[in-house]
Amino acid sequence: MHFTEPVYRNPYWPTYPLLQVTQGCTHNRCRFCSMYKDVPFRMQPMETIEADLRELSATVPHARTIQLLSANPLVMRYEKLVPILEAVNRYLPDMEHIYAATRVTDISDKSVEQLRHLRELGLNEISLGVESADDWTLERIRKGYRSEDILMECRKLEEAGIEYWVTFLNGVGGRSHWREHALTSADVFSQLNPKVVGTGGLTLFPDTDLYREAEEGTFDPLDEKGLMEELLLFVENLDHDGRFITHHTSSVDLNTQHFNRDKARIVSSLKAEIDHGDIGRMSMIRSMKRGL
Numbered sequence: 216m217h218f219t220e221p222v223y224r225n226p227y228w229p230t231y232p233l234l235q236v237t238q239g240c241t242h243n244r245c246r247f248c249s250m251y252k253d254v255p256f257r258m259q260p261m262e263t264i265e266a267d268l269r270e271l272s273a274t275v276p277h278a279r280t281i282q283l284l285s286a287n288p289l290v291m292r293y294e295k296l297v298p299i300l301e302a303v304n305r306y307l308p309d310m311e312h313i314y315a316a317t318r319v320t321d322i323s324d325k326s327v328e329q330l331r332h333l334r335e336l337g338l339n340e341i342s343l344g345v346e347s348a349d350d351w352t353l354e355r356i357r358k359g360y361r362s363e364d365i366l367m368e369c370r371k372l373e374e375a376g377i378e379y380w381v382t383f384l385n386g387v388g389g390r391s392h393w394r395e396h397a398l399t400s401a402d403v404f405s406q407l408n409p410k411v412v413g414t415g416g417l418t419l420f421p422d423t424d425l426y427r428e429a430e431e432g433t434f435d436p437l438d439e440k441g442l443m444e445e446l447l448l449f450v451e452n453l454d455h456d457g458r459f460i461t462h463h464t465s466s467v468d469l470n471t472q473h474f475n476r477d478k479a480r481i482v483s484s485l486k487a488e489i490d491h492g493d494i495g496r497m498s499m500i501r502s503m504k505r506g507l
């Protein structure tokens with residue numbers, strides 16, 4: 216199998232096996248991310264993809280799920296994606312779920328009809344690292360799209376029947392914009408129907424712009440308590456009829472398959488954690504994080 220490090224596997228999706236169809240990230244400019252800094256974007260040649268699929272058909276011939284790598288494989292034009300998905304189905308005939316993480320902007324050049332066809336070929340679940348739906352924050356972190364793009368592209372996915380995840384990057388608006396980041400993101404996400412809303416707390420990694428800005432004093436990050444308060448505001452204002460997952464430094468379990476049903480429990484758990492949680496322990500856990 217041909218893989219270029221780093222390989223990011225969604226820990227919440229039953230993805231086995233993995234198939235690299237692109238390497239790196241076409242954007243590679245988000246201020247909080249350094250994952251693909253030294254990896255030039257490249258599309259995997261079709262011969263390499265087919266060689267990997269031949270290997271998979273020999274080792275896992277009855278695979279029913281597969282994750283396409285890397286950061287944003289759907290940046291490929293529809294005409295390039297179709298033969299790849301057809302090859303996946305040819306080599307792995309029991310395939311049911313093809314999953315990929317990708318950027319919001321990767322959907323924009325595809326029509327609803329094209330997306331529907333991709334779904335018919337098995338691409339039925341997508342994860343969008345949206346991070347925020349607040350335009351000030353999106354511009355500040357150089358995400359490369361606006362809230363109106365999120366709404367438009369996610370609605371196309373819904374029309375095409377492709378399930379999708381959206382993420383809220385807790386803390387990425389910093390201390391000056393935490394309220395707007397939380398409230399606007401919750402408002403925009405509530406207008407959509409994602410399968411999963413995921414949240415994670417911002418960790419500043421030394422090789423990122425945001426880390427340098429925090430060192431220089433031009434970005435004022437939230438502390439662990441501030442992160443929890445922002446997450447609470449987001450959760451209180453989110454209307455989401457689906458799964459909710461968080462990875463944060465607290466040990467309190469906020470995950471659920473039914474967010475709206477369990478929202479009161481999540482809110483009260485977060486409030487208790489803000490009042491009585493071990494903030495020192497949370498900071499220590501964050502300082503040990505080495506990757507997203």
Ligand code: SF4
Nearest residue numbers: 240243244245248286
């Ligand atoms: S966060 Fe995602 S889109 Fe932004 S640079 Fe990193 S991999 Fe690329």
